[in-house]
């Protein structure tokens with residue numbers, strides 16, 4: 001199926017812009033729901049919403065093939081009481097508004113994809129977490145994901161196929177974790193974090209777009225789906241590969257205490273680096289998805305090479 005019309009709520013952020021470019025390049029009509037200004041930009045229609053209440057924006061769902069929701073306050077901040085409330089509420093309220101809108105439209109999308117996160121799984125150093133046998137962790141981030149998924153699946157929409165994407169850490173030049181990690185490696189701070197044994201599950205941003213497209217095409221895929229590369233590494237391996245890709249022969253290690261102090265200084269949390277994420281994309285594998293960047297070595301070679309050559313999301317450099 002060729003996607004003709006797609007609505008992306010929260011499409012102005014890192015992953016949203018990757019998808020916007022991907023589907024726009026394929027000739028689809030892309031509509032982004034944003035709390036920002038209404039505008040037409042590079043053929044993409046940005047429509048205003050407040051992320052909470054039903055309004056005229058719901059009419060843009062008429063005739064759409066797919067709805068994707070990526071809305072939510074960034075988790076790259078200190079987990080203060082206020083930030084925790086905003087992180088949770090922005091996800092629940094946007095998901096609820098979209099669900100209510102889908103109940104009202106006459107000719108709405110047949111597929112609704114909602115973001116969630118692979119951080120729902122527990123700290124795992126012993127075995128990979130699949131959709132079927134993965135165990136949930138505890139704590140704030142896990143709680144957010146559980147409530148977010150519960151809100152999403154609470155809508156009874158018999159004609160809509162629903163997918164909750166448990167995405168791991170997406171590596172792309174356009175945003176997210178890659179650039180800060182690369183910059184640390186470049187200034188000689190690219191050693192392991194903590195004891196370096198924690199697993200790092202990741203996905204190249206190009207494969208993120210391809211996997212979303214694949215999920216849209218494969219009508220047998222539904223429910224929760226893990227989005228990650230098939231190869232996971234330890235944090236020590238990640239930083240080793242990062243040093244190699246940036247041409248640094250050494251990297252000072254970052255003990256846990258130093259990371260805690262650094263995270264406070266730059267207003268973030270250490271969870272991203274210290275939690276062991278061992279995520280197995282079992283459903284994608286079983287459905288026959290082929291990764292363009294199955295190994296971290298190949299992904300980092302391409303991402304670091306793109307410092308030299310500007311390329312579009314839909315056309316990654318060939319790295320062999």
Ligand SMILES: NC(=O)c1ccc[n+]([C@@H]2O[C@H](COP(=O)([O-])OP(=O)(O)OC[C@H]3O[C@@H](n4cnc5c(N)ncnc54)[C@H](OP(=O)(O)O)[C@@H]3O)[C@@H](O)[C@H]2O)c1
Pocket residue numbers: 010011012013014015016033034035036050051070071072073074075086090091094115116117118166167168169170171175176177
């Ligand atoms: N990046 C990753 O590696 C990753 C991994 C796993 C899961 N995720 C999840 O996937 C989603 C998208 O990730 P991302 O990296 O693209 O995030 P992002 O860059 O922070 O973009 C999220 C978008 O949500 C909207 N937003 C922000 N605060 C909001 C609020 N209070 N109410 C409603 N909307 C709000 C913003 O759009 P406007 O300002 O235009 O409204 C923003 O562009 C997030 O929910 C994230 O938790 C991301």
